[in-house]
Each structure stands twice: as C-alpha cells, then as structure tokens.
Amino acid sequence: MDYSPNKVNTKNKFKKVSPVVLQLLPSLNTGGVERGTVDVTKALTSAGWGALVVSNGGPMVPEIERAGGIHIKIPAQSKNPITMYQNIHRLTKILLEYKVNILHARSRAPAWSALKAVRKVGVGFVTTFHGNYSADNKMKRNYNSIMAHGDRVIAISKFISDQLCDRYGVPSDKIRVIPRGVDTQFFNPSAVSAQRIIQLSKRWRVPDEASVIMLPGRLTRWKGQRVMIKALSLIKNRKNLRCILVGSEQGHTRYGRELRREIQKRGLASNFHFTGHCSDMPAAFMLSDVVVSTSTEAEAFGRVIVEAQAMGRPVIATNHGAACETISPGNTGWLVRPNDEKALSSALLKALGMEPNSRKTIAQKSMKHARENYTKEKMCESTMNVYKEILTDIVSHGG
Numbered sequence: 001m002d003y004s005p006n007k008v009n010t011k012n013k014f015k016k017v018s019p020v021v022l023q024l025l026p027s028l029n030t031g032g033v034e035r036g037t038v039d040v041t042k043a044l045t046s047a048g049w050g051a052l053v054v055s056n057g058g059p060m061v062p063e064i065e066r067a068g069g070i071h072i073k074i075p076a077q078s079k080n081p082i083t084m085y086q087n088i089h090r091l092t093k094i095l096l097e098y099k100v101n102i103l104h105a106r107s108r109a110p111a112w113s114a115l116k117a118v119r120k121v122g123v124g125f126v127t128t129f130h131g132n133y134s135a136d137n138k139m140k141r142n143y144n145s146i147m148a149h150g151d152r153v154i155a156i157s158k159f160i161s162d163q164l165c166d167r168y169g170v171p172s173d174k175i176r177v178i179p180r181g182v183d184t185q186f187f188n189p190s191a192v193s194a195q196r197i198i199q200l201s202k203r204w205r206v207p208d209e210a211s212v213i214m215l216p217g218r219l220t221r222w223k224g225q226r227v228m229i230k231a232l233s234l235i236k237n238r239k240n241l242r243c244i245l246v247g248s249e250q251g252h253t254r255y256g257r258e259l260r261r262e263i264q265k266r267g268l269a270s271n272f273h274f275t276g277h278c279s280d281m282p283a284a285f286m287l288s289d290v291v292v293s294t295s296t297e298a299e300a301f302g303r304v305i306v307e308a309q310a311m312g313r314p315v316i317a318t319n320h321g322a323a324c325e326t327i328s329p330g331n332t333g334w335l336v337r338p339n340d341e342k343a344l345s346s347a348l349l350k351a352l353g354m355e356p357n358s359r360k361t362i363a364q365k366s367m368k369h370a371r372e373n374y375t376k377e378k379m380c381e382s383t384m385n386v387y388k389e390i391l392t393d394i395v396s397h398g399g
Contacts, residue, residue, distance in 0.1 A: 019101035020050035021387055022094065024110045026077035028058035032180055032303050033106055033130050035060075036379065039181060040104075041069040043380035049387075052098055054091070054110075070098075076110040087113035088120075095121045102126060102390050108133075111146045124390035128154040128178075129164060132300040132321060141167070151393065152386050154178050156301045157322035176386050179326075180301050181379030184371050187282055187310040189363075196283040204273055206287065210242040211352050214288035216281070216304040217295075218247040219256050219274075224294030224318070226262060230341035231348060233266045241271055241352075246284055248277045285311035290351040293317040296338050302326060309333070310370035312363030314354070316347045326374070332366040 021044055023037050037053060038060060044051035045068030053064045056077040064071045074090045075083050091113055095103065102124040105111035111127060118125045127150035135141040147153065148168040153175050155161035161177050164170040185191065206212060213232075217223040225245055232243055249256045256274070263272050278284050281304075285291060291308035293299070298321025305326050308315050315333035317323035327333045334350065336343040354362070 018050070018099070019387070019391055020052060020098055021102045021104060022052040022054060022098070022100045023104045023106060024054045024076060024091070024114055025106040026110060027056045028053070028060035028064065028071070030060065032301070034058070036180060036376075037106065038063045038067060039183075039376045039380055040383050042067040043384055045069060047384065050098070052094070052100065054094065076107075076113075079109045084109060084113050088116040091117035092120050095123055101394070102387055104128070104387075105147070105150070106130060108143060108146055111149075115146060115149055124151055124387075124394055126150045126152050126154065126386060126390060128156065129160050130156055130300060132160070132163070132298050135167060144168070150174070151390055152176055154383070154386060156180055158325055159298065159322045160300050176382070178379055178382040178386070179322075179374055180303055180306070181376030182303070182306050182310050182370060182374050183376050184310050187285070187307050187370075189282075189286060189312050189367075192282045192286050192311075196280060197286050200278075200280060200283045200287055204244060204275055204287075206242055206244075206273075207240070210240050212288045213241065213243045213290055213292060213348060213352075214246060214284065214308075215243065215292045215294060216246040216278075216284070216308075217293070219245070219249045219252050219259070221252075221255055222295060222297040223247075224296045224339070225259055227294045227296065227339055227341055227344060228292065229259065229262050229266065229268065229272070231344035232268060232271055234341060234345040235349065238268075238271055243272050244275060244284075244288070245272065246275050246278045246281075281307065282311060285313050288313055290348065291315050292344070292348075293323065294344065295321070295323075297321075299323055305333075306370055306374045309366035310374070312367045314351050314359070314362050314366065316344065316351060328365070328369055332362060332369050 028034050041051045041064055051069035053069050054072045056075055057073045061071045100123055103114050103118050104126040105114045106128050127147045129147045133144045135144055145168055148170045153170055155164055155175055155177050158177055161175050164175055165172055215228050263269055285308050291313045293302055293305050295318055301322045305315050305317055309332050317327055318338040319335035320338055329335050334347040336347050
C-alpha cells in the first residue's frame with residue numbers, strides 16, 4: 001500500500017483487532033532485518049494482533065501481505081533532513097488512523113522520525129539495535145543514539161547489549177537480548193535432497209574429490225576475504241582444496257577485482273571460485289566441509305555462522321563480536337584471531353582433517369546448539385514478550 005500524507009487508504013484497516021504493532025524499517029529488500037520483520041509479522045497475526053509494516057517497499061512486501069500484515073510505503077530509507085521531518089507527520093497520521101499501540105523501529109534514520117511521532121501520539125516505542133555501528137566520532141555516536149531511546153531496547157547479541165550499556169548509557173533493565181532466529185525447517189540437512197547438492201556442485205564446477213571451504217558474505221573489505229586468500233596460500237598440499245566465496249559484490253566491483261588479482265598473484269586460481277548470490281544456501285552449506293567467517297570487524301550477530309551450525313557444518317570465525325557467543329569452541333567450531341592468516345590456516349587444517357566420527361559428533365552438537373538457542377520461533381516468542389511488557393506498562397500508567 002502506498003501512502004500519501006493527505007490521504008490514507010483505510011480500506012484494509014484493522015477491524016476489531018487489538019493490539020496493533022507497527023514495525024518500521026528503511027526497505028524490504030533481502031536481509032536479516034527484513035527476514036526478522038516478516039517472521040515477527042507472522043507471529044503477530046498468528047496471535048490475533050494487528051501487524052503493520054512501514055518502509056520504502058521492496059521485493060519482500062508480498063511476504064508481509066501473505067503473513068497477514070499490511071504494508072504502507074513511505075520514504076523511510078531517506079536520510080534527507082527534510083524528508084525525515086516530513087516522515088514525522090506521515091507516521092503520526094498512520095499511528096492515529098490504525099490505532100497503533102506500539103511502534104518498533106529497526107533502523108536509525110526512520111527511528112529519528114518515529115521518536116517524534118510516538119511522543120506526539122503517546123504509544124509504546126521499541127527499538128532494535130541490529131548493527132555494530134561505527135561510533136568513532138561524536139556525530140556518529142549521536143546519530144546512533146536514537147536506537148537507545150526505546151521504552152525497551154532489543155539487542156541482537158550480548159556483545160551489542162554490552163555496547164549499549166557502555167557506549168550509550170542504556171540501563172541494563174531496559175535491554176532485552178534477543179538473538180536473530182534461523183528457520184530450522186529451511187536450514188535442515190534432512191530437507192536438502194542429494195539432487196540439489198549435485199546441481200550446485202556442477203554449477204560451481206566442484207570436483208568430486210575436492211574438500212570445500214565456504215566463505216559466505218558479500219564482497220566487502222571488512223568481511224575479510226583477503227585473510228582467507230592468505231591463509232590458503234600457507235597450506236602446502238592444497239591441490240584438492242576449493243574455497244567457495246558466496247556473495248554478491250553489491251557495487252564493490254573494485255574490491256572484487258583486487259581479490260581476483262591477489263588470487264592470481266599467489267597462484268591460487270584453481271582453488272577459488274566466486275559464485276555471486278546463491279538462492280539455495282542450505283544446499284550450499286551441505287556441499288561444504290567447513291564454513292568460515294573471516295570478518296575483520298566484529299559481527300553484531302553473524303547469521304551465516306548459526307545457519308551453518310543448523311546444517312551440521314563445522315565453523316571457523318574470528319574471535320570477536322557475537323561469534324564468541326554463537327560458537328562453542330571445540331564443540332561446534334573454532335575461533336581465531338582477526339586478521340591472522342596463520343591461525344586461520346591452522347584451524348582449516350584441523351577442520352578438514354577430522355575423522356568421520358569426529359565430524360559426525362560436531363555435526364550433532366552444532367545442530368543441537370542452533371536449535372536450542374537460535375530458532376525463529378524463540379526469537380518471535382521473545383519479541384512478543386517485549387511487546388506485552390510495553391502494553392503492561394501502558395496500562396499501568398493509565399495509557
């Protein structure tokens with residue numbers, strides 16, 4: 001649904017539905033924030049609540065509507081001060097028209113508009129701190145600080161929770177740690193047919209005898225693909241090793257060219273393959289022998305690390321950020337120092353050299369770890385509990 005500030009289309013307004021939650025984010029393109037928004041929309045409608053999503057639109061809008069939610073389009077992605085000011089009026093009108101009880105802001109720019117709107121109307125305000133935002137100067141810290149203004153602030157990891165307390169002064173009793181959730185029916189080894197794995201193997205030209213190292217992540221410097229190149233160059237017997245770099249360039253074409261030149265320079269052309277975007281990540285994980293995250297900056301959560309564990313794959317990640325929470329060292333994978341190609345090379349040899357029984361054990365522990373701690377059901381239940389807390393506060397304060 002498109003939105004005009006002077007004329008709200010009320011044809012699909014909620015009828016006799018209470019409470020109503022509005023989730024606000026820049027757009028509905030593919031990503032972890034967007035996927036979580038869809039999952040929470042399903043949880044809201046399943047509970048009989050009203051679910052609104054406000055964004056600039058995108059390819060995932062139909063998923064919101066199939067989940068029973070209503071999407072309203074405004075330029076929520078804009079960082080233009082004039083547009084952000086106009087969004088205050090747009091959001092205020094939506095809050096009143098749809099009798100919204102809680103606004104849940106999932107991104108910084110729209111959250112600035114949302115704060116003004118909720119104060120005008122007097123509804124509950126929830127924020128989710130989704131990223132490890134850069135805060136190396138006062139202006140950036142101030143811009144990020146909007147996410148600390150929720151009546152409840154959701155942190156997607158303990159790492160982010162600590163950052164909220166230490167950097168932004170958020171009282172710990174306002175913070176709720178809710179990790180991102182993985183769809184364990186989709187990321188389920190038993191749900192992936194052999195044919196899907198074979199098709200992917202042929203498309204990526206992976207020899208039958210090859211040991212596969214997979215590094216999922218868009219091609220951007222902080223994801224650390226160069227560390228992987230250096231690490232693989234240190235392994236002497238690498239003839240049958242294939243490192244699959246799964247992820248699109250997303251405009252970082254210069255960096256992609258740099259990586260390819262580095263690979264050629266080190267004589268590793270036969271060991272690396274760039275796939276671009278992959279639409280069948282469960283099959284991709286099943287094709288791999290070990291999954292690696294080489295991020296040089298701390299991950300706020302690191303979804304692929306958990307998805308790989310849900311698929312029973314051993315993982316190696318850098319020893320900072322949320323990876324220290326999502327990996328159980330020695331049980332589900334290994335942690336190595338950031339930017340340390342020697343440590344990564346050593347961990348790769350350990351992972352690739354595991355005996356079949358050890359590999360089976362780590363697979364079982366990994367799947368158990370993911371299913372006990374990082375399911376989308378657990379994430380949605382915890383988020384709904386936060387909404388219920390806010391509603392209780394509103395009632396107790398006579399709202």
